Amino acid sequence: MQGLLLRLSTLDADAESAVRVIAYFDSLVRDHVSVPVLLAATARLTQCPVGLLDAATGRRTRTSPDGSADAPAATPARARELSSGLGAVWMEREGPAHGLDEIVLERYAAAAEVTLERAAALTRTGQDPALVELALSAETGEAERARALRLLGFDPATPLQALAMALPDRGLASGLRALGHHVREASIGDTQAVLVTTTLPREVPEGARVGIGPELPGTRAAESWAGARAALRFTGPHDLVMRWSDLGALALFADLPEAAIAELADVRAMARLGEESMLAVRALCLAGSIRGAAGAVHLHHSSLAARIARAESVLGFSLADQPGRMRAHLALALARLLANPQVSGGTPA
Numbered sequence: 001m002q003g004l005l006l007r008l009s010t011l012d013a014d015a016e017s018a019v020r021v022i023a024y025f026d027s028l029v030r031d032h033v034s035v036p037v038l039l040a041a042t043a044r045l046t047q048c049p050v051g052l053l054d055a056a057t058g059r060r061t062r063t064s065p066d067g068s069a070d071a072p073a074a075t076p077a078r079a080r081e082l083s084s085g086l087g088a089v090w091m092e093r094e095g096p097a098h099g100l101d102e103i104v105l106e107r108y109a110a111a112a113e114v115t116l117e118r119a120a121a122l123t124r125t126g127q128d129p130a131l132v133e134l135a136l137s138a139e140t141g142e143a144e145r146a147r148a149l150r151l152l153g154f155d156p157a158t159p160l161q162a163l164a165m166a167l168p169d170r171g172l173a174s175g176l177r178a179l180g181h182h183v184r185e186a187s188i189g190d191t192q193a194v195l196v197t198t199t200l201p202r203e204v205p206e207g208a209r210v211g212i213g214p215e216l217p218g219t220r221a222a223e224s225w226a227g228a229r230a231a232l233r234f235t236g237p238h239d240l241v242m243r244w245s246d247l248g249a250l251a252l253f254a255d256l257p258e259a260a261i262a263e264l265a266d267v268r269a270m271a272r273l274g275e276e277s278m279l280a281v282r283a284l285c286l287a288g289s290i291r292g293a294a295g296a297v298h299l300h301h302s303s304l305a306a307r308i309a310r311a312e313s314v315l316g317f318s319l320a321d322q323p324g325r326m327r328a329h330l331a332l333a334l335a336r337l338l339a340n341p342q343v344s345g346g347t348p349a
Contacts, residue, residue: 017100018100018103021045021100021103021104021107022103022107024041024045024107025107025108025110025111028041028111029111029114029115032118033115034115034119035052035054035061035112035115035116035119036061036063036069038052038108038111038112038115039051039052039061039063039069040063040067042063042104042108043063043064043065043067044065045104046065046091046093046098046101046104047065048065048091048092048093048094049062049063049064049065049091049092050062050063050089050090050091050092050108051063051079051089051090051091051092052087052088052089052090052112053087053088053089054086054087054116055082055085055086055087055088055146055150056086056087056116056147056150056151057147058143058147062092078090078091078092078093078097078105080105080106080108080109082109082112082113082116083113085150085155085156085157086112086113086116086117086150087112087116089105089108089109089112090105091104091105091108128152128184128185128186129185129186129187130186131148131151131152131184132148132152132184132185132186132188132193132195133186133188133193134148135148135149135152135154135195135218135221135222136162136188136193136195136221136222136225137222138222138226140222142219145218145219145221145222146218146219149218149219149221152184152195153182153184154182154184154195154197154218155218156217156218156219157217157218157219158197158217158218159197159198159215159216159217159218160195160196160197160198160215160216160217160218160221160224161195161196161200161212161213161214161215161216161224161228162193162194162195162213162221162224162225162227162228163193163194163195163196163210163211163212163213163228164191164192164193164194164210164211164213164225164228164229164231164232165191165192165193165194165208165209165210165211165232166191166192166208166209166210166232166235166340172194172208172210173185173194176194176196176200181196181197181198181200182196182197183195183196191229191232192208193225193228195221200212208240209232209235209236209240209241210232210235210240210241210242211227211228211229211230211231211232211233211234211235211242211243211244212228212231212241212242212243212244212245213225213226213227213228213229213231213244214227214244214245224244227244227251228244230244230247230251230254230255231243231244231246231247231251232340233254233336233337233340233341233342234247234250234254234333234336234337234340235336235340236336236339238279238282250330250333253330253333253334253337254337256334256337258337258338258341258342261334261337261338262338264331264334265316266315266327266328266330266331266334267331267334267335267338269314269315269316269331270315270328270331270332270334270335271335271338272314273311273314273315276307277307277310277311277314278311278332279297280293280297280304280307280308280311281308281311281315281319281328281332282332283296283297283304284304284308284319284325284328285319285325285326285328285329285332288322288325290304290305290308315328315331
């Protein structure tokens with residue numbers, strides 16, 4: 001088949017010739033040719049230079065019919081964009097276009113998409129963790145981050161979220177995949193990092209304590225990762241999942257030095273409370289009333305009131321009004337930061 005088509009200029013732009021062009025490129029795809037072989041075969045077929053832009057690497061390759069290759073400075077105007085942001089292909093025919101140039105460019109583009117996707121899959125094998133870390137690092141350059149995201153199967157312009165888990169727990173990642181999310185994961189220091197597309201549901205699959213970063217374009221993945229790690233620090237036994245978007249002004253405290261937090265009188269007092277009293281204070285802060293808090297923790301309201309009274313004696317201030325409960329809520333959050341020290345995994349963006 002290739003022998004019949006090596007000189008495209010001898011073919012008429014009829015249906016039979018178009019079918020031969022299609023068969024030519026189909027045979028290249030079936031043979032699992034590499035990118036250089038695809039370019040060389042296309043250049044021989046068209047008898048003019050052809051080129052390819054690999055968006056994942058940013059590399060432009062140009063091949064002539066005689067097999068010589070170089071890297072052009074820019075993509076010529078006669079080009080076709082590939083789907084999914086994979087790149088582009090082009091032809092450089094001098095003079096008027098040939099009648100079959102359009103279908104050749106179309107089939108060349110289709111073959112290039114398959115070839116680039118196969119190459120990316122081979123590159124990805126066993127390298128996901130390193131690519132995830134590269135995509136999430138605040139030190140990674142924009143082009144390098146985009147390349148890592150594409151190799152991981154993400155479009156850099158598409159919104160995604162980063163998750164930070166206190167302990168490696170592949171059950172959460174598996175659960176997200178089962179919900180139809182595109183997921184990539186890696187262990188970064190003592191934290192499990194997960195990259196996932198689309199907005200997560202309010203109820204995520206059960207697993208370890210997890211902080212969920214803001215939904216941002218892939219190019220800002222480092223910011224989502226920084227938010228996820230900050231949110232993770234505010235999790236606890238009764239708040240296994242925390243979202244950056246729910247922290248509000250509390251997020252500002254995540255950057256406070258731990259030594260400074262430990263010196264705060266309210267935090268020291270909160271640390272002296274027993275587990276039962278601390279749970280009672282938390283319930284009151286969330287519910288806003290003794291009866292509401294008692295229902296939340298399944299206690300009689302008089303029993304909860306007694307626990308709150310004991311907590312007030314240790315804290316040194318009243319929880320009967322909104323300012324007192326706000327003060328206690330902040331002390332609880334700051335105590336969480338001490339219980340969950342700064343997690344490793346890169347510098348926040």
